[in-house]
Amino acid sequence: MRKPLAEAAQTMGCSELDLTYVENIVCKSKTSFAAGMQVLSPERRYGMYALYSFCRIVDDIADEEGDIATKHRLLQEWRDKMPRLYDGHAEDAVERVLLATIQRFSLKQQDFIDIIDGMEMDVEHPIVAPDEKTLDLYCDRVASAVGRLAVCIFGDSSNSAQEVAYHLGRALQLTNILRDIEEDAGRGRLYLPKELLERFRLPLDPKGCIHHPNIDQVCNILAYRASDHFKLARRFTAQCSQKSLRPATIMAITYGYVLCKQRKLGWKQPFQRASLSMLEKITVTGIGLLMGFIGSKR
Known part of the structure; x- marks a missing residue:
């Protein structure tokens, strides 16, 4: 061999x-x-x-x-x-x-250009309290565009696989935003949408926002959105080649678990960033492999 x-x-x-x-x-x-x-x-x-x-x-x-x-x-x-x-x-x-x-x-080629354009959004000026449309565009460029390329490499270029990329990319990026909120604030960045911050009367500057007592309310709404995208990604994954999208299934389970941990930890100070222990990583990877194996037998 x-x-x-x-x-x-x-x-x-x-x-x-x-x-x-x-x-x-x-x-x-x-x-x-x-x-x-x-x-x-x-x-x-x-x-x-x-x-x-x-x-x-x-x-x-x-x-x-x-x-x-x-x-x-x-x-x-x-x-x-x-x-x-x-x-x-x-x-x-x-x-x-x-x-x-x-x-x-x-x-x-456009997917690669989209990724570069997403990086450019971070370079042009620190992203601070973007409006909903800008946040969604950012998620599409830095995450879903990667997903559109990845599913083709995995072996499924169907419309359903592209929908998986759309929803899973947004789910993963929102999870990253929620997990890295303190680190981003240290860099002068704040990816929470302006509309939500204004609704709950949070300041629009990074440091002031993450120390505000209402931060959990805004972050929980984004967490629910991420969960909805995970659900839609699973729905479209069921319409795809299960064997081909097994890596996507593993990533979805892993990040879904991280999101659950971060929701339990919350976002109030002192902030605790969710991470997976080695045992948890092995467990969720094993679950993903098992689900992909079972799906490929249907």
Whole structure:
């Protein structure tokens, strides 16, 4: 039996060195994302590693220290790279594996542009109390666009799979917003929508908002919205190839569990950020694998 790396290299037409490079980006990040990818075939797994590497690079441009002009320039460079990639030109390891992934799974260029545009929203100026429309656009660009690419790599490009990407992306991003509210405030960011803050008379500045006694009321409403998106994602997943979307099922269960933990902890000071223990991570991954296995037998 060929090793996964060798199999992926032959199938995708990439060097093992390039594939190892994108795999190392995932490993160094210590993300829980990697666990769900282990159920994929080698070529799909390394395709997801390439997508993750791209997202990691542009996200770091937006989040790391640096002047705004340089961040705009670096994001524009990636925006300019996309047409060249789609013309078959790649310059480094990430681009070469990304090019092979784009060609292998017929990924849409606009989804990559949407992700870059989402990073640009964080660079232009700190997002503070966006209106509902802007928040939804942000969630679509930084999360659902990733999902639209991911489901194609997983092996299902149907309309139902695109709906899974739409709803699961929003569910995951809202969960991240609710879990990282204190960290974001430290960066001068506040992703809670202006309309909700004004309804419950919370200040529109990050530090003032997260210390307000009504913060739980606003966050609970967003948590219910995230839960609704998780439910809709499950509904559309049932219409898809269960085997193909097994990684999405694992991510949905994992993040759904995180959301439940954060709701129990609440959002009042002193803030406690929900996280999963190693045992919990193993348990929810196992549940996701079991559900995907049962679904594939129907």
